[in-house]
Amino acid sequence: MKKLDYLDELEAEAIYIMREVAGQFDKPALLFSGGKDSICLVHLALKAFRPGKFPFPLVHVDTGHNSPEVIEYRDNLAEKLGEKLIVRKVEDTIKARNLQDGKGKFPSRNGLQTYTLLDVIEEFEFDACIGGARRDEEKARAKERIFSVRDEFGQWDPKKQRPELWSIYNGKVDKGENVRVFPISNWTELDVWNYIKRENIELPSIYFTHERECVLTDAGQLMANNEFLTLDETDVLVTRKVRYRTVGDMTCTAAVESEAYTVDEIIAELKSSKISERGATRMDDRVSEAAMEDRKKGGYF
Amino acid sequence: MELLRFFTAGNVDDGKSTLIGRLLFDSNSISTDIIETLTKQSKSTGVDADIDLALLTDGLRAEREQGITIDVAYKYFSTDKRKFIIADTPGHIQYTRNMFTGASNADLAIILVDARNGITDQTKRHSIISSILGIPHVLVCINKMDLVDFKEEVFNQIEADYIKFAEPLKLNKISFIPASALAGDNVVKSSDKMPWFKGESLLDFLENVEIAEDKEIKEPRFQVQYVIRPQTTELHDYRGYAGSVLSGTFKKGDKVKIFPSELESEIEKIEKNGVELEEAHIAEPIIIHLKDNIDISRGSTIVPIDELPTSEKEIEATICWMDNTSFQSGQKLLLQQNSFKTKAVIKEIESKIDIHLYTDIESDGVINLNDICKVRLKTADTVSFDSYRKNRKTGAFILVNENTNSTVAAGVIG
Numbered sequence: 001m002k003k004l005d006y007l008d009e010l011e012a013e014a015i016y017i018m019r020e021v022a023g024q025f026d027k028p029a030l031l032f033s034g035g036k037d038s039i040c041l042v043h044l045a046l047k048a049f050r051p052g053k054f055p056f057p058l059v060h061v062d063t064g065h066n067s068p069e070v071i072e073y074r075d076n077l078a079e080k081l082g083e084k085l086i087v088r089k090v091e092d093t094i095k096a097r098n099l100q101d102g103k104g105k106f107p108s109r110n111g112l113q114t115y116t117l118l119d120v121i122e123e124f125e126f127d128a129c130i131g132g133a134r135r136d137e138e139k140a141r142a143k144e145r146i147f148s149v150r151d152e153f154g155q156w157d158p159k160k161q162r163p164e165l166w167s168i169y170n171g172k173v174d175k176g177e178n179v180r181v182f183p184i185s186n187w188t189e190l191d192v193w194n195y196i197k198r199e200n201i202e203l204p205s206i207y208f209t210h211e212r213e214c215v216l217t218d219a220g221q222l223m224a225n226n227e228f229l230t231l232d233e234t235d236v237l238v239t240r241k242v243r244y245r246t247v248g249d250m251t252c253t254a255a256v257e258s259e260a261y262t263v264d265e266i267i268a269e270l271k272s273s274k275i276s277e278r279g280a281t282r283m284d285d286r287v288s289e290a291a292m293e294d295r296k297k298g299g300y301f
Numbered sequence: 302m303e304l305l306r307f308f309t310a311g312n313v314d315d316g317k318s319t320l321i322g323r324l325l326f327d328s329n330s331i332s333t334d335i336i337e338t339l340t341k342q343s344k345s346t347g348v349d350a351d352i353d354l355a356l357l358t359d360g361l362r363a364e365r366e367q368g369i370t371i372d373v374a375y376k377y378f379s380t381d382k383r384k385f386i387i388a389d390t391p392g393h394i395q396y397t398r399n400m401f402t403g404a405s406n407a408d409l410a411i412i413l414v415d416a417r418n419g420i421t422d423q424t425k426r427h428s429i430i431s432s433i434l435g436i437p438h439v440l441v442c443i444n445k446m447d448l449v450d451f452k453e454e455v456f457n458q459i460e461a462d463y464i465k466f467a468e469p470l471k472l473n474k475i476s477f478i479p480a481s482a483l484a485g486d487n488v489v490k491s492s493d494k495m496p497w498f499k500g501e502s503l504l505d506f507l508e509n510v511e512i513a514e515d516k517e518i519k520e521p522r523f524q525v526q527y528v529i530r531p532q533t534t535e536l537h538d539y540r541g542y543a544g545s546v547l548s549g550t551f552k553k554g555d556k557v558k559i560f561p562s563e564l565e566s567e568i569e570k571i572e573k574n575g576v577e578l579e580e581a582h583i584a585e586p587i588i589i590h591l592k593d594n595i596d597i598s599r600g601s602t603i604v605p606i607d608e609l610p611t612s613e614k615e616i617e618a619t620i621c622w623m624d625n626t627s628f629q630s631g632q633k634l635l636l637q638q639n640s641f642k643t644k645a646v647i648k649e650i651e652s653k654i655d656i657h658l659y660t661d662i663e664s665d666g667v668i669n670l671n672d673i674c675k676v677r678l679k680t681a682d683t684v685s686f687d688s689y690r691k692n693r694k695t696g697a698f699i700l701v702n703e704n705t706n707s708t709v710a711a712g713v714i715g
Contacts, residue, residue, distance in 0.1 A: 004582075005303070007302075011586075012584045019543050051529070052531045052541075055527075135377070136377050142376065143374050143375075161372065162707060163398055165697070168698065170699060186375065188379075
């Protein structure tokens, strides 16, 4: 018998995991960021559950620092699919909890969004949150289970992970705890793009190259000039042809120079690129060797 | 392009992480920013090499500090021929459970042997676990050949020793490759230092090893994960059973039997992503519709009436205990077999397996972390299964502690 193509196999695994979530949990949610990974999750959910409705709402933790193109894409998608979208704003959490907003030239709300995420989980009593994290992104993620149990504080304890064998997923948790579920754990960045190409999935425009005014950072990264940055006269503004490899806050996600107008061109660029996705674009992981491990232990996605 | 899942077993001392690092590095799967970070780290750990490739796979702080692999790490790389998923598993005996975990899904095991030491207790343990978990193909990679002057006799001796040792294990297929991960001999490129070796380099082997036939299991098995009932005006009577084909092929019109209810019906329609299929094959996520409106829920097994599984409330199985807390007699457990769950108790511990000799030893009634035992289980509901040797999908289960929710054991039936 012919073996499945690797994309079919990855797709089948992801659909299987999503259906396990639907079968095992009372109140699951799909965490939707508007990025390519969570867009793929929505596409996979269509394959897993249509002609039925999704057994979960889409939940977006909006940092307020998102690109307008992404927000527009998000709203259009939810409307087109007729699925429920829940948006909770980090801005509101900051006010309600009297938190300190991100400071400095590139004010990050990356740490703050954990509060909003934990609040929305509590508000709706979600017992499972599906996310688009991939193990190839970062080495702490490479160690995380597909069903990753979090305690009441959302914390990940790498030493207490449940063994995960075959395709048997133990999602049993007590009230107040929740499971983060990562159906595309085994996909790489290139797999995601090959899948987007094969399935002809529509993406926010910022993934494709466009001219944009950017600030050149000391580390040589290009940050889109936007209202959330506090610039001074020493900053160098340049206009370049750029695209985003990952969708995140406009304050801590760098753009990359690119000539890629199409998915095919993006795939070609990635194949020749020597820099990892997070390395190219994220300022927050560069702080320390264990930055991601520490954030996950604190309840981060 | 195909997908190959393999796991690597061995200690840091055997050069396991170095070997994986080498595969990723020489196949251009590591990005320059990661190499840069590694170079920095390598200097801080004081390893005397430009880049300590082991640091690539040790993702947790505690692992980097202690220089050991604690948990399974998954790594990915691809060539033009295949995409590879590596489960990098720790070798120490206290991490037997992690090895079990990483090995459960694998098509292939790479067992590393240090050419200087030959077959050790660890080699035996890894091979026995590979045997219990029915890994279709075992590759014994005899590493550090540079430290034995690339001598053919050393390789031949270890190969002969291994074949003799492994005889009772009934491993499906065994291959041998001599290599030096540190220098890259026979990892990605064939080595000119071992002209006596006519086989492929490790990467060539991984690209070419036959896996499709290993996945072919004939008896059709399907389990319901989720019932789709839109209950809209247009789809008022729609009732579809969503799940993946666990093995074999299902066809429209197949006469089927449902377990545990033992009711019979016929497949009226098979859907995949809104398209009707005449037949569905292994691993395909589908929706099955039956002719009769009978009671089926999550965990129900659907099989053709002429290829029935075993259906029992008593199961003989080999389990690996994975919980830090030892087994308590009479402990209430849940048995989970894919999407099927039922209450279970361990009625009898028949024997314990000596993980280095592959012999049964009498059980003292205790099951501790990492112990592998043959047990008899009693379940509340009838379990439909095939022996694990025949079917890795329906012959495997986990045991969950009802009280703590932890996965306390993994088991294979028969």
